Amino acid sequence: MCGIVGYVGSEPLISYLLSGLSKLEYRGYDSAGVAVHTGDSIKIFKAQGKLDNLKNILRDKCEAGVKTLSGDAQGAAMQGFNSFKTSEEKAKIGIGHIRWATHGIPNEINAHPHVSPESKVALVHNGIIENYKEIKEELIAKGFEFKSQTDTEVIAHLVEDCLRNTNNFGQALRCALKKLDGAYALGVIFMDDPDTLYAAKKSAPLIIGLSDKGNYIASDIPAILEYTKKVIYLDDFEIAEIKENSVKIFDIEGNKIDKKYEIVPWEPVSVNKMGYKHFMLKEIHEQPDVIRQTLFNRLICSSEPIKLDEVKLTAENLKNLDRIQIIACGTSLHAALIGKYLIEEFIGIPVEVEASSEYIYKRVISNSNSLTIGVSQSGETADTITAIKLAKEKGSHVLVVTNRPDSTMARLADSLLPINAGFEVSVAATKSYTAQVLAFYLLALKLAEVNGSLPSEKLEEYKKQLLQLPQKVEMILNNKKEIHACAIKFHNAKNFIFVARGINYPVALEGALKLKEISYINATGYPAGELKHGPIAMLDETMPVVSILTPGKVYEKVLSNSEESKAREARMIAITSVNDSKLDSIFEYIIKIPQTDELFSPILTTIPLQLLAYYIAEFLGKDVDQPRNLAKSVTVE
Numbered sequence: 001m002c003g004i005v006g007y008v009g010s011e012p013l014i015s016y017l018l019s020g021l022s023k024l025e026y027r028g029y030d031s032a033g034v035a036v037h038t039g040d041s042i043k044i045f046k047a048q049g050k051l052d053n054l055k056n057i058l059r060d061k062c063e064a065g066v067k068t069l070s071g072d073a074q075g076a077a078m079q080g081f082n083s084f085k086t087s088e089e090k091a092k093i094g095i096g097h098i099r100w101a102t103h104g105i106p107n108e109i110n111a112h113p114h115v116s117p118e119s120k121v122a123l124v125h126n127g128i129i130e131n132y133k134e135i136k137e138e139l140i141a142k143g144f145e146f147k148s149q150t151d152t153e154v155i156a157h158l159v160e161d162c163l164r165n166t167n168n169f170g171q172a173l174r175c176a177l178k179k180l181d182g183a184y185a186l187g188v189i190f191m192d193d194p195d196t197l198y199a200a201k202k203s204a205p206l207i208i209g210l211s212d213k214g215n216y217i218a219s220d221i222p223a224i225l226e227y228t229k230k231v232i233y234l235d236d237f238e239i240a241e242i243k244e245n246s247v248k249i250f251d252i253e254g255n256k257i258d259k260k261y262e263i264v265p266w267e268p269v270s271v272n273k274m275g276y277k278h279f280m281l282k283e284i285h286e287q288p289d290v291i292r293q294t295l296f297n298r299l300i301c302s303s304e305p306i307k308l309d310e311v312k313l314t315a316e317n318l319k320n321l322d323r324i325q326i327i328a329c330g331t332s333l334h335a336a337l338i339g340k341y342l343i344e345e346f347i348g349i350p351v352e353v354e355a356s357s358e359y360i361y362k363r364v365i366s367n368s369n370s371l372t373i374g375v376s377q378s379g380e381t382a383d384t385i386t387a388i389k390l391a392k393e394k395g396s397h398v399l400v401v402t403n404r405p406d407s408t409m410a411r412l413a414d415s416l417l418p419i420n421a422g423f424e425v426s427v428a429a430t431k432s433y434t435a436q437v438l439a440f441y442l443l444a445l446k447l448a449e450v451n452g453s454l455p456s457e458k459l460e461e462y463k464k465q466l467l468q469l470p471q472k473v474e475m476i477l478n479n480k481k482e483i484h485a486c487a488i489k490f491h492n493a494k495n496f497i498f499v500a501r502g503i504n505y506p507v508a509l510e511g512a513l514k515l516k517e518i519s520y521i522n523a524t525g526y527p528a529g530e531l532k533h534g535p536i537a538m539l540d541e542t543m544p545v546v547s548i549l550t551p552g553k554v555y556e557k558v559l560s561n562s563e564e565s566k567a568r569e570a571r572m573i574a575i576t577s578v579n580d581s582k583l584d585s586i587f588e589y590i591i592k593i594p595q596t597d598e599l600f601s602p603i604l605t606t607i608p609l610q611l612l613a614y615y616i617a618e619f620l621g622k623d624v625d626q627p628r629n630l631a632k633s634v635t636v637e
């Protein structure tokens with residue numbers, strides 16, 4: 001996580017650094033900082049906490065701004081920064097950082113940029129330096145002093161140490177990089193090289209934006225989209241020397257590399273809440289359209305085959321598949337578990353689902369007859385990227401399901417299945433999960449079509465179910481008052497248990513994750529049948545148990561498990577489409593969803609749980625869109 005930006009050119013520097021960082025706030029919000037080269041010195045501004053704190057510091061520095069700014073209006077603030085009436089006004093080169101703390105607490109000292117002892121080097125870093133302790137000890141032995149607890153500070157010191165043996169700045173940087181183990185995306189400026197912005201990358205994303213008005217670096221495209229669509233994707237072990245009118249790229253040995261730029265096919269995304277109190281609530285409400293968008297051109301009517309041209313496996317390859325592995329993290333992992341259920345049910349091929357962080361530390365069993373599916377909203381989750389690389393090394397075809405077709409994972413993929421959920425701002429994933437689950441329905445049904453594993457009437461019936469989903473989701477959203485009332489009733493609970501069986505078991509996991517990540521209430525998801533093997537000991541009159549019951553194979557079983565919980569005086573909540581008088585005696589609260597086949601229920605059962613988590617967190621006054629300790633894109637392993 002962490003986000004970095006940099007700019008060299010004659011446009012208002014601070015404006016770009018701040019607006020770029022504001023587009024990267026999803027990557028962390030523990031602290032923010034910028035460094036600008038004023039010609040005779042490098043000035044650093046840092047603040048603990050969100051970017052607004054840094055903006056306030058800079059606003060105080062801005063003479064003209066102080067007079068003209070009113071309130072917190074960001075537009076006015078940006079105008080204030082444009083007329084920065086101090087020596088920073090002359091600055092043409094600068095770097096910025098937004099932090100998600102890994103080494104050292106989130107305070108001002110640990111905030112980036114970090115500076116070398118003689119202030120010859122300032123840099124910002126995204127990633128983790130694994131051997132920083134050893135390097136730090138060596139540098140301390142040489143007389144270097146450290147101020148922060150970060151791994152990043154060692155890089156600044158190391159570069160300054162290398163500068164003792166050369167006055168070539170690029171060479172000094174390369175000398176330092178060769179000593180680093182781990183991941184880095186770096187933006188570096190040198191006191192004695194006031195015209196050049198240096199950038200380097202290994203295992204963390206970094207792009208260079210090219211324009212007539214100077215050149216940019218950033219961790220992600222939205223940070224530069226307002227200024228340019230011409231982008232160079234830096235690859236691992238590449239180092240860029242960027243001036244106002246030129247960009248040169250070298251490998252780690254200093255050999256020049258020719259790289260072409262690409263035009264990003266995006267328009268600047270204007271992200272606003274459209275009247276909703278939080279992005280999360282807005283994104284929950286976007287789900288009917290997200291479903292339509294993901295189905296668009298892929299499933300037109302139930303009597304026609306599904307179009308999934310993005311999957312580059314031939315019909316022959318698909319028939320020969322002997323193993324499917326799905327790798328993902330967090331909410332994407334829960335979508336993957338639903339995918340496993342669907343593929344096994346529709347095609348009968350064994351599917352394994354694994355958390356990427358576990359997959360990468362065990363023997364990888366894949367070959368050319370296996371398909372590995374990586375699922376990720378951001379396409380930048382470090383563990384999933386490593387897992388995908390390992391699967392590729394073993395010869396497996398890699399299909400990536402992501403919301404970011406421009407991401408690192410998308411570029412590694414043999415086949416890319418974009419999910420079209422649109423930009424998701426809230427750290428808690430909602431609409432991207434729904435689109436991922438939908439992508440698995442499409443994939444599983446496509447595989448069933450190719451393999452002939454489902455009778456044509458069943459296929460047609462299933463496709464009809466998919467086409468009906470948007471309206472059914474709208475019905476749930478129209479009924480949200482009921483969920484709001486339930487949230488108010490239960491918001492004081494200290495713990496929650498979510499239970500389900502079969503295809504809805506991953507929904508229980510997702511309901512628990514949503515609640516804990518935004519409300520900080522302890523919540524756990526279990527297969528309902530597992531309660532009696534231990535967790536039932538936790539039940540008493542203070543424990544809410546949310547049971548997911550849809551008509552089908554496991555309905556009666558979940559109902560019995562719910563009765564067992566009720567018998568232990570737990571406070572029972574049902575998410576159900578069933579009209580069954582038996583429910584009234586068990587459940588204190590019944591949240592109804594539209595009638596649906598059990599196999600097609602997980603999207604419909606998840607949405608009330610998203611809303612329940614949202615309303616509880618909102619009622620408790622939590623920072624719903626930016627929960628503590630989290631970041632939208634987890635770019636460290």
Ligand code: AGP
Pocket residue numbers: 329330331332375376377378379380381384427428429430517630631632633634
């Ligand atoms: C979801 O609400 C979480 N914030 C988190 O679990 C997330 O799903 C996980 O970090 C994976 O991210 P990805 O989908 O971008 O790979």
